[in-house]
Amino acid sequence: MTQSAPPLVLNKVRFRWPGRSSFELSVPAFNVERGESVLLLGESGSGKSTLLSLICGIVVAQSGLVAVDGTDLASLRPGARDRFRAERIGVIFQQFNLLPYATVADNILLPLQFAPDRRKRAGDALATAARLCTALGLPDGSMSTQAGRLSVGQQQRVSVARALIGQPPLIVADEPTSALDANTQDAFLGLLFDQVQATGTSLLMVSHDERLGHRFDRVLRLEDIATTERQLA
């Protein structure tokens, strides 16, 4: 890990879903700096999911550079990319983030199973997870609760703890607040930002909700950084 490299660099990226030639996404240039929080605004169908898949290394661009924490994802073999994702990126989804049958603790520790380095960084992983739970305002004893029994808001906070454990350089969040009501949303974002700042992690959030913007260092529209092309096949 090079300390100077930004957590995320996209340069002259062109991507086309294999077999689905009707959709093409290109990103000329987009960076997320260390410790920076960026909100990307975009409606559904604007290419958000494709962009996140590219950043997470689920898919690889046909041309251009996608580098996370100084590593070109295209240079890694698929298996190595999966491990790399576990090591360097914390992922938060919209909802249904957790394995409902597993305990909160197991859910938080799950990415560490695939990321030995991140596990080392987490130190005493169980204690770290417990500390994160407390910091995120989860009730005492929730570590051993089945994740499926928690409220949606609590589940989202657990997924924040899971993304933060072991301090990955980049956190990618895909509409994490869309399933929450307005009050919970604000509390949730407050907790998320506290923890992101405390760990010095960069945050890239994708949403369609402009009202979230005031908390972020930068607010961009997806169409400002990326162009999509739809052709009728």
Add this chain to the structure above:
Amino acid sequence: MILRLILGSLRARALTVGMTVLSIALSVALFLGVEKVRTGARASFADTISNTDLIVGARSGSVQLLLYSVFRIGNATNNVTWDSYQDIAARPEVDWIVPISLGDSHKQFRVMGTTAEFFDRYKYRAGRGLEFKDGAGLNDLYDTVIGADVATTLGYAVGDPIVVAHGLASFTSHDDQPFRVTGILAKTGTPVDRTVIVSLQAIEAIHVDWQSGAKTSTQTTPVEVIRDMDLRPTAITSALIGVKSRLQVFRLQRWINEYKQEPIMAVLPGVALQELWQIVGVAETALIGVSGMVVFTALIGMMAMIFSSLNERRREMAIWRAMGARPATILGLLVFEAALMAAIGAVLGIVLLYIGLMIAQPLIDQAFGLWLPIEAPSLGELKVLGAVIGAATLVSLLPALRAYRLSLADGMMVRI
């Protein structure tokens, strides 16, 4: 921890997983049960007669002769005259010969006329001899020795009177000449248990007023008169022979088979048993085939269950992927899950089998004279279990590969 998560995932789907495991368990229990009955039947058949070198009877099939003379299954087509019997008994190769006369019955049990030598010469299960549990052998003309099952089923004790019926399922009985139970044999697990044994002379005696299966006169000859009659039999059903030297078995067999005065034959019990297995073998194979298909069906059921669960578990797969699991890990998870279900099913199947055996053992023994031993699983049975788990693993590869492809395509972005 991954194992804990797999168990948690299985537990979360307890009902469908439980049903799948149960169907595998039942199919495994059925398969092993069929196998147990098969080997048990073979063993008990093979144990029924030992130390007898030849069985002589009227010319028919060797299997038929074996079945009616030793197993009391079916009937003789014809008799062997006493003269022929005497000729055979006089052969220098013959060490001992025991005549058997069948045809009458008592309740549901067959009556066998023989000589006192039968109790010494009849051996079963690698040379074990008959033992009296109660009383002693035949002394008087109207004495009878009964097998263990006859005694327990009909509640007879030594000294009880018995009336023999003519034929096997008839309403005419020899009630003018009642017998007395003088001995009860210990349990052997052979057809002897279900046999009422009387002397050859007694068989003659009760048929004094009979000819060709019907009573000749309405008058019955008094017992006192019969006792004074010459009760030498005119014919017997078959005879068991022991030879002086094993090497002479085939010579004697050829001599009997070429006997000119009467169409009779001699068979080696072991050879006849082999022939029997060849006939029964087809049914056995069919039985094993069917129970194998049941196991296969249960595994297909499991495959269907995994397939149908894939859609609702796409989200779960996406979470695993987002957390850094490779598609190969997803594949491994599903295959391991299937192997685990099959293993639990197989072990449960063995447990069911043993419970079933414990309950059914005495019942089967009573109903069919078939003793199924309860013993630790044999190597063959363990191999079956291994094969079931292996087959489950193979079968689960199909849905697992589909999950693999799905998780490659979905990545971590499944919207529900």
